[in-house]
Amino acid sequence: MKSVFSILSLFILMSFQSCxxxxxxxxxxxxxxxxxxxxPFSDAVETDDLLFLTGQIGKNHKTGKLVTGGINAETKQVIKNIKDVLEYHNLSxxxxxxxxxxLKDIDDFKDFNWVYTTYFPKKPARTTFAASGLAGGASIEIDVIAAK
Incomplete structure (x- = not known):
């Protein structure tokens, strides 16, 4: 039993030294x-090998207005916004x-997913859920993590 504690203590010490x-x-x-x-937030936060993007909604950043056309149009604009931030950081x-x-309404899932899958053939890991209200009256918000 003593050797188990010694090995565990050594492992913990090495972990702290590594940090x-x-x-x-x-x-x-x-x-x-x-x-x-x-x-009042960062557009992106960069660590060793990852870039964490802030959530994007379907707002056209040139006009400052939410795009019209429902969930399909908003999803396309969200992905364009994400793409623009990634390109600024030399990523795609x-x-x-x-x-x-x-999603503001889980009933939009099918339409959102149809648009989404045309942009993400590599199929990154994903979590999708609905919330009763999103910033700016948006129907969708997406945040992403990218590997550098």
Whole structure:
């Protein structure tokens, strides 16, 4: 029993030393869009090998307005917004490893999914759920994690 505790103690000590020696840097990126310069969150947060994007809604960042046309149009705009942020950081939709999708109405799932699958043939991991209200009156919000 004593040797099990000794091995466990050694493992814990090595784990702490590994964390202390880590040179991980976290970079909080402001938006590349002038219209989003004063938002109270980072457009993207970068760590060693990952880029975490803030949630995007179907707002056209040039006009500042939610696109019209329902869930299909909003989904396309959300993905365009994600693509723009990724390209600014020299990444693409193919670098996405995880998506979190929030729908205002779960009944929109089929239409959203039809649009979504045309952009993500690599099939990143995904979580989808519905919430009763989204920012800006949006029908959909997606946040992603991309691998650098």
């Amino acid at each position: 202390e020696n880590s040179n991980s840097e976290i970079i909080f990126h402001k938006s590349h869009e002038p219209s989003r310069a004063d938002v 939709l193919d670098d996405i490893v995880k998506c979190t999708v929030i």
